Amino acid sequence: xxxxxxxxxxxxxxxxxxxxxxxxxxxxxxxxxxxxxxxxxxxxxxxxxxxxxxxxxxxxxxxxxxxxxxxxxxxxxxxxxxxxxxxxxxxxxxxxxxxxxxxxxxxxxxxxxxxxxxxxxxxxxxxxxxxxxxxxxxxxxxxxxxxxxxxxxxxxxxxxxxxxxxxxxxxxxxxxxxxxxxxxxxxxxxxxxxxxxxxxxxxxxxxxxxxxxxxxxxxxxxxxxxxxxxxxxxxxxxxxxxxxxxxxxxxxxxxxxxxxxxxxxxxxxxxxxxxxxxxxxxxxxxxxxxxxxxxxxxxxxxxxxxxxxxxxxxxxxxxxx
Numbered sequence: 001x002x003x004x005x006x007x008x009x010x011x012x013x014x015x016x017x018x019x020x021x022x023x024x025x026x027x028x029x030x031x032x033x034x035x036x037x038x039x040x041x042x043x044x045x046x047x048x049x050x051x052x053x054x055x056x057x058x059x060x061x062x063x064x065x066x067x068x069x070x071x072x073x074x075x076x077x078x079x080x081x082x083x084x085x086x087x088x089x090x091x092x093x094x095x096x097x098x099x100x101x102x103x104x105x106x107x108x109x110x111x112x113x114x115x116x117x118x119x120x121x122x123x124x125x126x127x128x129x130x131x132x133x134x135x136x137x138x139x140x141x142x143x144x145x146x147x148x149x150x151x152x153x154x155x156x157x158x159x160x161x162x163x164x165x166x167x168x169x170x171x172x173x174x175x176x177x178x179x180x181x182x183x184x185x186x187x188x189x190x191x192x193x194x195x196x197x198x199x200x201x202x203x204x205x206x207x208x209x210x211x212x213x214x215x216x217x218x219x220x221x222x223x224x225x226x227x228x229x230x231x232x233x234x235x236x237x238x239x240x241x242x243x244x245x246x247x248x249x250x251x252x253x254x255x256x257x258x259x260x261x262x263x264x265x266x267x268x269x270x271x272x273x274x275x276x277x278x279x280x281x282x283x284x285x286x287x288x289x290x291x292x293x294x295x296x297x298x299x300x301x302x303x304x305x306x307x308x309x310x311x312x313x314x315x316x317x318x319x320x321x
Contacts, residue, residue, distance in 0.1 A: 030059070030064060030067070030068070030078040030079065030081075030178055030179075030180040030181075032064065032073065032075045032077075032078040032180050032181070032182055032183060032226060038076065038183060038184060039058075039076055039077060041183070042058055042077065042078065042079045042183070043058050045079055046058050046079045049079075049081070054083065055081065055082050055083055056079050056081050057080045057082075058077065058078075058079055058080075059078050059079065059080050060077050061073070061075050061076055061077050061078075063077070063080075064077060064078045067177065067178065068176055068177055068178065070174045070175060070176075070177070071174050071175065071176050071227060071229075072174070072227065072228060072229050073226055073227060074225065074226060074227075074228055075226060078180070084179075086178075086179040086190050086191070087275070088192045088193060089275075092275070108128075108130055108133075110129075111128050111129055112128060113127070113128055113149060114127045114128060114129065115127040115152060116152065116153060117132065121260070121261060121262050122261060122262050122263050123138050123153075123261055123264055126138065136263060137263050137265070137289045138261075138263060138265070139264075139265050139266070139267055139285060139289075140157075140264065140265070140266045140267070140268060140303075141267040141268050142268065143244065143246045143268060143274075144159055144161045144207055144244045144245070144246040145207070146159065146246065146254075146266065146268040146269070147159045150266075150303075153260070153261065153264070154260070155260060155303075155307075156306050156307055157254060157266065157268075157269075157303055158248065158306050159246045159247055159248055159268075159269055160204055160205075160247050160249075161204070161205050161206060161207055161208070161244040161245065161246070161247070162202045162203070162204060162205075162244070162245035162246075162247045162271060162272070163201070163202075163204075163208070163215075163242055163243070163244055163245075164199060164200065164201055164202065164203075164243050164244075164245060164272070165199065165203075165211070165215055165216060165219055165240065165241070165242055166197055166198065166199035166200075166240070166242075166243070167197070167198045167199075167216070167219060167220070167223075167235055167238040167239070167240055168192070168195050168196070168197045168198075168238055168239040168241070169195060169197075169198075169230075169234065169237075169238045170194065170195050170239075171194050171195070172196045172230075173229075173234075174229060175191055175196045176189055176191045176196060177191065178191070179191065182200075182222065182226050185200060185222035185223075185225065185226065186200055186202070187200030187201075187219060187222050187223065188200060189223075189227075198219065198223050198235075198238075200219050200222065201215050201218065201219055202245075202272075203215055204247075205244075207244060209242045209243075209244060210242070211240055211242055216240060220232055223235065245271045245274075246268055246269050246270065246271065247269070247271045248269040248271070249306065250305075251271065252269070252300060252301055253267075253268065253269040253270045253271075253273075253277065253281065253301055254266040254267070254268050254269040254301060254302075254303040255267055255281055255284055255285070255298050255303075256288065256298050256299075256301055256302050256304075257288060257303075258303050258304060259304050259307075260304075265285060265288055265289065265303075266303035267281050267282075267284075267285050280295075280296070283295055284296065284298060
């Protein structure tokens with residue numbers, strides 16, 4: 001069972017299955033800054049990275065320009081991470097679906113969860129728009145919507161949505177060869193095939209994916225500070241998207257079993273690190289569900305760490321069997 005779960009949830013320790021795809025493999029990564037005062041911070045980041053055996057080199061503005069000759073930048077320098085990586089989210093999801101189906105996973109798209117069937121301290125099944133789904137083990141991994149599902153089971157899994165925005169420009173006149181984080185702007189730029197995507201902001205909100213124009217204007221202004229040729233006119237036709245990051249109170253994800261239900265685990269709350277932490281999370285969940293000792297200690301990630309101290313709430317929309 002463990003081998004099957006590892007294949008389905010962790011893909012043998014990472015995204016190595018996609019190494020043959022140039023859009024899903026390693027690329028250089030640059031952390032850019034616009035002021036010389038940030039150079040000390042960049043040097044510190046590079047020093048800490050090297051202490052962890054992560055190659056990192058502090059670059060001057062001229063050295064950055066040599067790596068990125070097509071994009072004019074107004075920066076003081078940056079940090080080069082040759083072992084970092086980038087990917088195209090849509091292609092990643094397509095590849096994940098293909099790989100999971102190949103090993104026997106049944107994906108049910110557009111299926112809503114209406115409630116749960118309980119059998120004492122175990123979950124017997126999930127009531128969905130596609131009927132009752134039974135299983136030996138259940139994993140709560142619904143992103144920001146995990147909190148709502150947990151409440152139906154009388155569980156406390158506090159999270160706040162951190163809304164992020166992205167602007168995608170199709171076929172820009174100039175593009176990046178590598179991805180970059182714009183340190184002071186708290187934004188990022190990523191080449192995606194023939195497109196260039198800018199992303200950023202952290203708007204603490206409810207479950208609300210509407211576009212706040214003030215946030216978009218702030219992101220556009222930040223982009224122009226680093227890339228003077230990426231003007232408001234260039235970004236006027238960009239595709240705007242929002243996404244809700246599941247943020248826990250302490251910034252740590254929820255990974256592990258719930259004490260209340262013997263066959264329910266959590267794998268959610270990864271905030272901005274979902275893609276990066278997905279492989280190790282899958283490995284840990286596979287080990288838990290297989291009765292194996294986990295690769296890493298996960299007590300600090302317990303989904304019960306914010307459990308109510310004065311008794312548990314009554315499960316909602318649950319049917320006892």
